[in-house]
Amino acid sequence: MRKADVVKTKNRKNKILHAAVHHYIKTGAPASSKVLVGDYGVDCSSATVRNILAELEEDGYLAQPHTSAGRVPTDKGYRAYVDMLEGARRVALDEASRLRKAYDNRAAELEEVIVNTSRVLTSLSHYSGFVSLPAKDRTRIKDVELITVPGGKTLFVFVTDTGLVRHRLFGFEISRAAAGYINAYLRERLVGGTLDDAQSAVSNIQGDLAGSPADFRDIGRLLSSAFDYQENLHIEGVANIMALPEFRDLNIADFLGESSLEAGHRPGPLARVIRDNMTALDVKVIIGAETRCKGFECASAVIRSYSRDERPVGVLGILGPKRMEYSKMMSIVDNVSKMLEKALKDI
Known part of the structure; x- marks a missing residue:
């Protein structure tokens, strides 16, 4: 066979694989040769399409639920379909407008931005949106301070x-001199x-401060507890996917696990x-x-990391059916991640 014929x-x-997968995504019904020729403009006869569908089934891209039924995509078929996409399409104008409005009034706290982002992903996709808080090993300390407040605290x-931003109120009072001493100590060792x-560094503070103006019991343990930050995952829209036929008989809690990533x-x-x-x-x-989760082969996830100062710090995405x-x-995940990165710059 000539090279040109092989390419053709x-x-x-x-083209037939793309049409078959797209049809199943759109309708949930198996794709037949008649449908592909009539509805998707496949430029060949029904007999030729049937032969190609049979070849795609032999190659593992499609499966036939019943002898007389059309074909449905396998995981391999979905993967080929995704790889054939020329790239995420641009967000529709109405979706872009909703995105801008969602971030116009930015939240003052990181957690609020994360929650808002997972809700935006859920609203635009109608599936389940998730966002992880920045990972501990990718989150750098910008400033630390001990402040004496009224009431002996x-x-x-x-x-x-x-x-x-994290704060912890301790039930003891220290002098301004001691606070200044500890602040200088902490900034030198922790900032950056x-x-x-941070947790390992402050655990040694007790010995380092022995005999200093800030020498008092349990300061290392107390400060270490203040850095006990959980890398939680915020998920919205679980009810959306549980309402789908593919998920109704599954224990979604097994797939999601605990919210902590640690x-x-x-x-x-x-x-x-x-x-x-x-x-x-x-x-x-x-x-x-x-x-890699037995029993959840019906699910797919579209994900992307989000960055701060060109450094990946967390992940967001959409969980839904194959x-x-x-x-x-x-497109939604790509654009929302960029909006989140912009919002993080303003915090």
């Missing part, structure tokens, strides 16, 4: 480069380091997906069995 045959098979505050570094907790497959793709700078699609409109979901 390959292009025809790709001391307030400890730290701020990170991702906009996270990660939250992971070691020692019971992460679900979704948390593992996030950990494995913390540096995914482009939109990534994880289809069916690629989630028959989702991938081009649209990829």
